[in-house]
Amino acid sequence: MPALSKREQIVTEALKLFYRNGFHATGIDRIISEAKVSKKTLYNHFRSKDELVLATLRKRDELFRNYIMRETELRSRTPRERLLAIFDVIEAWFQESSFSGCMFINASAEFSESDHPCHILCAEHKRLVREYLRDLAVQAEAQAPEELSKQLNLLIEGATVEAHVCGDHDAASPAKRIAEMLLNQAF
Amino acid sequence: MPALSKREQIVTEALKLFYRNGFHATGIDRIISEAKVSKKTLYNHFRSKDELVLATLRKRDELFRNYIMRETELRSRTPRERLLAIFDVIEAWFQESSFSGCMFINASAEFSESDHPCHILCAEHKRLVREYLRDLAVQAEAQAPEELSKQLNLLIEGATVEAHVCGDHDAASPAKRIAEMLLNQAF
DNA sequence: GCCAAGGGAAACCGATCGGTATATCTTTTT
DNA sequence: AAAAAGATATACCGATCGGTTTCCCTTGGC
Structure with a gap:
């Protein structure tokens, strides 16, 4: 059991990036890179970028x-x-x-x-x-x-x-x- | 001498699109399509999208x-x-x-x-x-x-x-x- | 008539977009 | 030990991004 679940890692990092740089200007690749998570993991937790935005x-x-x-x-x-x-x-x-x-x-x-x-x-x-x-x-x-x-x-x-x-x-x-x-x- | 110069056409249409749909979400292709202007004409009047944004x-x-x-x-x-x-x-x-x-x-x-x-x-x-x-x-x-x-x-x-x-x-x-x-x- | 300029359509560029697929590896459960 | 689950990296997809280039056509000035 990690201190932060993968999902929380993603949301936390996406939150920072969306807040600082905007939603359309922030790409998925940037998010997974900063969150140190693979793309598949992200799409395992969120069906689309829109859902990730809503979660953040x-x-x-x-x-x-x-x-x-x-x-x-x-x-x-x-x-x-x-x-x-x-x-x-x-x-x-x-x-x-x-x-x-x-x-x-x-x-x-x-x-x-x-x-x-x-x-x-x-x-x-x-x-x-x-x-x-x-x-x-x-x-x-x-x-x-x-x-x-x-x-x-x-x-x-x-x-x-x-x-x-x-x-x-x-x-x-x-x-x-x-x-x-x-x-x-x-x- | 047209009623609206090409430049004004572009700015007018870009203004509408940027205002309604946002800046990053609005692509150049959409702008030239709505403004009924070729891409070459747009980049003849504006050096980049950023300059167009500033002009609008x-x-x-x-x-x-x-x-x-x-x-x-x-x-x-x-x-x-x-x-x-x-x-x-x-x-x-x-x-x-x-x-x-x-x-x-x-x-x-x-x-x-x-x-x-x-x-x-x-x-x-x-x-x-x-x-x-x-x-x-x-x-x-x-x-x-x-x-x-x-x-x-x-x-x-x-x-x-x-x-x-x-x-x-x-x-x-x-x-x-x-x-x-x-x-x-x-x- | 001639010629340059400007505009139009469209191909093209490399990069990035959101999203999927594959194949390998680690972890957990039983 | 075996199997299932989850994560990884990477390649890939078609589409679109901002921007450039090519070619052709129109237009206006001389």
């Missing part, structure tokens, strides 16, 4: 949301504090050297038809993040938790895009200032 | 910023009104059947290295849009025009991402509501 996106969803929730809950205690702390978490994310934007925004750009399985999965990821925000807003007893979570989510998306496209790693600060204002009015 | 991005920057400014100024008169009207303009944009997100966000996803010419051009486009916002904020005599324009820009980016990834064509509304709040506090 599912993995990323799991890793990323866990990261956000864990870090947020580590930095603050009350739900209301957490709604603000998220902006500190994404700021730290922006400053990672491997930061290359939101993988789901990137994937939606490459798989732009709204009914493509990858695009659907991206929308689902965004829904789950917003759901987390809404839960926090409900716990914090905000007046309009649904609207508040939508607005905070907008700020997060905007900051993420700004950080990636313009290389502005402090893009979370103005977003956080708006969030403070929103929170002051939401109770 | 420059064209898009010109078309898009003109569209935003024209529509914004058509819908409102005072600078302050215009800072709000922009959100109506992007809402109309989201509802176009050909809407496929912000082409520069999409391009940044595919050309993610920050020093890639395409990525640089995307950052430049975003800078020019933000500059327009800042000019309006200055004209409107906002207290902190730089900060205000940054914040409004965040909202626009966030709404655009939300509209594309989640197919939420009303994503501009919550953004506009926040913008109204920001404007009420900025004077």
Whole structure:
């Protein structure tokens, strides 16, 4: 029983490559080379490249949301504090050297038809993040938790895009200032 | 003298295909087929696919910023009104059947290295849009025009991402509501 | 009429794409 | 020990990639 199963090796390496270089620009040969796995093994675990892409996106969803929730809950205690702390978490994310934007925004750009399985999965990821925000807003007893979570989510998306496209790693600060204002009015 | 020069034919058609299907996913053969132009003609006008991509991005920057400014100024008169009207303009944009997100966000996803010419051009486009916002904020005599324009820009980016990834064509509304709040506090 | 220029169609280039097949070797199970 | 399963490297497949070249035809200027 290896520390990492072949499947996990492949997904882990594909995740890195897809995130850094894009989906269409990353070839199967490159993936098996970096993952140190034969092509047959890859196609033994995944029926097609598309399925591998979906698997990496599912993995990323799991890793990323866990990261956000864990870090947020580590930095603050009350739900209301957490709604603000998220902006500190994404700021730290922006400053990672491997930061290359939101993988789901990137994937939606490459798989732009709204009914493509990858695009659907991206929308689902965004829904789950917003759901987390809404839960926090409900716990914090905000007046309009649904609207508040939508607005905070907008700020997060905007900051993420700004950080990636313009290389502005402090893009979370103005977003956080708006969030403070929103929170002051939401109770 | 043709109505559209060969060069314009190529750029126009490449723009449509790159925007709809992505850059790496769109091949040269497809472009010349749709543009009804021979491959030799294309490579007579552009040294490489990368140069064609850059040319389409420059064209898009010109078309898009003109569209935003024209529509914004058509819908409102005072600078302050215009800072709000922009959100109506992007809402109309989201509802176009050909809407496929912000082409520069999409391009940044595919050309993610920050020093890639395409990525640089995307950052430049975003800078020019933000500059327009800042000019309006200055004209409107906002207290902190730089900060205000940054914040409004965040909202626009966030709404655009939300509209594309989640197919939420009303994503501009919550953004506009926040913008109204920001404007009420900025004077 | 002549001639250069530009464009068109299509062959061609080496490389790479996603994906399959084969044949050998190692590991695990029984 | 034997058999089954899984992994390996490698060759191969047809298609497509970005890009070049060849040949022919049209067009406009003189």
